[in-house]
Amino acid sequence: MPRVAYVNGRYLPLRDAAVNVEDRGYQFADGVYEVCEVKGGRLIDERRHMARLDRSLAQLRIRAPMTRTALGVVMRETVRLSRIDEGIIYLQVTRGVARRDHGFPSAEVAPSVVVTAHAIDPARRAKRAEEGVAVITLPDNRWDRVDIKTVALLPNVLARQAAIDAGAYEAWFVDDDGFVTEGSATNAWIVTGEGTLVTRAADRGILRGISRGVVMEAGAAQRVRFEERRFSVAEALAAREAFLTAATALVLPVVTIDGNRLGDGKPGPVTRALRGQYYDHAETAPIRSSPEDGTK
Amino acid sequence: MPRVAYVNGRYLPLRDAAVNVEDRGYQFADGVYEVCEVKGGRLIDERRHMARLDRSLAQLRIRAPMTRTALGVVMRETVRLSRIDEGIIYLQVTRGVARRDHGFPSAEVAPSVVVTAHAIDPARRAKRAEEGVAVITLPDNRWDRVDIKTVALLPNVLARQAAIDAGAYEAWFVDDDGFVTEGSATNAWIVTGEGTLVTRAADRGILRGISRGVVMEAGAAQRVRFEERRFSVAEALAAREAFLTAATALVLPVVTIDGNRLGDGKPGPVTRALRGQYYDHAETAPIRSSPEDGTK
Numbered sequence: 001m002p003r004v005a006y007v008n009g010r011y012l013p014l015r016d017a018a019v020n021v022e023d024r025g026y027q028f029a030d031g032v033y034e035v036c037e038v039k040g041g042r043l044i045d046e047r048r049h050m051a052r053l054d055r056s057l058a059q060l061r062i063r064a065p066m067t068r069t070a071l072g073v074v075m076r077e078t079v080r081l082s083r084i085d086e087g088i089i090y091l092q093v094t095r096g097v098a099r100r101d102h103g104f105p106s107a108e109v110a111p112s113v114v115v116t117a118h119a120i121d122p123a124r125r126a127k128r129a130e131e132g133v134a135v136i137t138l139p140d141n142r143w144d145r146v147d148i149k150t151v152a153l154l155p156n157v158l159a160r161q162a163a164i165d166a167g168a169y170e171a172w173f174v175d176d177d178g179f180v181t182e183g184s185a186t187n188a189w190i191v192t193g194e195g196t197l198v199t200r201a202a203d204r205g206i207l208r209g210i211s212r213g214v215v216m217e218a219g220a221a222q223r224v225r226f227e228e229r230r231f232s233v234a235e236a237l238a239a240r241e242a243f244l245t246a247a248t249a250l251v252l253p254v255v256t257i258d259g260n261r262l263g264d265g266k267p268g269p270v271t272r273a274l275r276g277q278y279y280d281h282a283e284t285a286p287i288r289s290s291p292e293d294g295t296k
Numbered sequence: 297m298p299r300v301a302y303v304n305g306r307y308l309p310l311r312d313a314a315v316n317v318e319d320r321g322y323q324f325a326d327g328v329y330e331v332c333e334v335k336g337g338r339l340i341d342e343r344r345h346m347a348r349l350d351r352s353l354a355q356l357r358i359r360a361p362m363t364r365t366a367l368g369v370v371m372r373e374t375v376r377l378s379r380i381d382e383g384i385i386y387l388q389v390t391r392g393v394a395r396r397d398h399g400f401p402s403a404e405v406a407p408s409v410v411v412t413a414h415a416i417d418p419a420r421r422a423k424r425a426e427e428g429v430a431v432i433t434l435p436d437n438r439w440d441r442v443d444i445k446t447v448a449l450l451p452n453v454l455a456r457q458a459a460i461d462a463g464a465y466e467a468w469f470v471d472d473d474g475f476v477t478e479g480s481a482t483n484a485w486i487v488t489g490e491g492t493l494v495t496r497a498a499d500r501g502i503l504r505g506i507s508r509g510v511v512m513e514a515g516a517a518q519r520v521r522f523e524e525r526r527f528s529v530a531e532a533l534a535a536r537e538a539f540l541t542a543a544t545a546l547v548l549p550v551v552t553i554d555g556n557r558l559g560d561g562k563p564g565p566v567t568r569a570l571r572g573q574y575y576d577h578a579e580t581a582p583i584r585s586s587p588e589d590g591t592k
Binding site for chain 1: 301303310311313314315316317318319320321322323324325326329356357386388395396398399400410412414437438439440441446447448449450451452453454456457459460480481
């Protein structure tokens with residue numbers, strides 16, 4: 001079954017799904033995106049992703065291309081046509097197509113909307129979570145508005161590739177003061193020796209991850225002590241546990257940092273519990289009926 | 297006559313010129329570009345643009361999509377088919393099309409190449425140079441590899457739009473120490489009270505502009521004193537003259553900075569002389585024959 005993409009009003013086989021070369025997403029990285037999980041034929045945390053999308057669009061002064069309800073219909077139809085039961089939806093909105101010029105085009109230019117979906121192998125993902133992953137650390141060299149989920153991801157691409165080159169899964173960015181900001185495509189967490197869950201405050205230095213919010217709720221429900229603050233690489237190395245969060249990875253244990261083993265080098269109990277109870281705190285909605293039905 | 301674009305081996309009417317939605321240029325800003333001037337049916341500074349393109353590709357570990365000679369043929373054909381005599385060529389190379397994943401795709405994935413051309417109205421450009429332009433200043437909030445000419449241009453887009461919103465033509469980025477780095481799409485210059493030409497050294501804080509190099513040569517030929525160093529906004533405000541350089545703007549006088557008039561508010565003699573002698577120092581090559589013919 002070929003994968004199907006939605007592009008500006010049409011559903012097309014992915015190989016035929018194209019945007020004009022003067023789309024500002026292509027020439028200027030002038031666009032935003034979201035990645036949502038599909039699990040057991042249900043859409044995870046749609047409302048929170050749509051709320052963040054609206055914020056991203058507003059920050060860049062790109063107008064919303066359609067209502068949230070209509071976007072929900074498009075996402076569902078893309079998943080349905082692509083026959084995805086376990087996987088992810090990718091949604092991108094750009095400032096549209098216009099003759100190349102840095103300044104914004106006229107207000108009549110319609111934003112572009114692309115939605116794709118692809119399957120994720122749950123067994124492979126479960127194995128990764130069971131074993132834990134390695135991270136490296138790198139200086140955070142990105143621009144100062146990483147709180148907006150834009151497609152200007154080249155620094156993230158290079159950081160992730162540096163991790164892969166080093167035999168690791170993810171790269172953690174480190175700010176000028178030696179504190180971890182976040183991963184190239186994930187938020188970063190530790191569990192201290194005292195059992196306190198720590199992640200950086202979602203100021204401008206990081207993206208406010210949807211999975212990050214879900215894990216905060218899961219931690220609260222389990223009465224895990226929690227501090228929203230920055231932590232250094234040294235503190236992470238001395239931590240009892242560490243993990244990543246992202247819609248594509250959920251809660252993923254970190255077992256080495258820059259080649260140094262954390263604790264006994266195995267995923268820890270707090271991380272495992274948070275992963276195990278993740279879906280108790282995520283919102284889910286069916287793919288095959290209207291978005292109004294049965295949230296959670 | 298419709299504009300024509302070259303896209304991955306084919307010449308197409310611009311409206312039909314498209315790239316796949318999973319092109320990494322679209323999803324990750326994982327690509328580089330060049331803008332070359334076309335003047336009187338000749339290609340300006342092709343050799344220097346191609347050398348910079350090679351450097352950009354090498355920095356991102358994107359392989360060259362074809363030889364420089366072949367790229368030269370494609371650029372000429374795009375200009376010829378688009379019937380451009382005065383205008384610009386836009387050339388973009390990305391890491392190609394692959395299922396979305398931050399890390400680099402397999403080495404077999406071919407880079408994507410897009411070339412477009414469009415006309416510039418010489419009268420409008422001349423008028424702008426005669427009157428001079430206004431610039432505003434903004435904190436430089438970009439990533440630390442702006443020396444690479446990538447399509448991750450969203451910060452530049454937002455800065456240029458801020459200038460337009462303020463009734464200005466360009467925004468100058470200012471570093472944490474109060475020194476001007478460069479414009480959103482131009483290099484920044486001043487002429488001091490002593491008549492010395494000053495522009496920032498092309499370290500990692502700025503892009504090494506091709507027109508910047510041409511103006512350095514033009515200044516040397518005119519025996520203008522020259523210093524390659526940073527300058528503050530205060531020094532620019534006290535300068536005798538200021539100007540911008542870019543392939544699309546050549547040498548463009550700045551007459552106000554943040555609303556403050558420079559000198560008598562008119563383009564100065566040093567700037568005018570450098571603009572007037574620009575093409576004596578640029579390299580030109582014909583569009584309608586092979587690139588080996590008649591450089592300069």
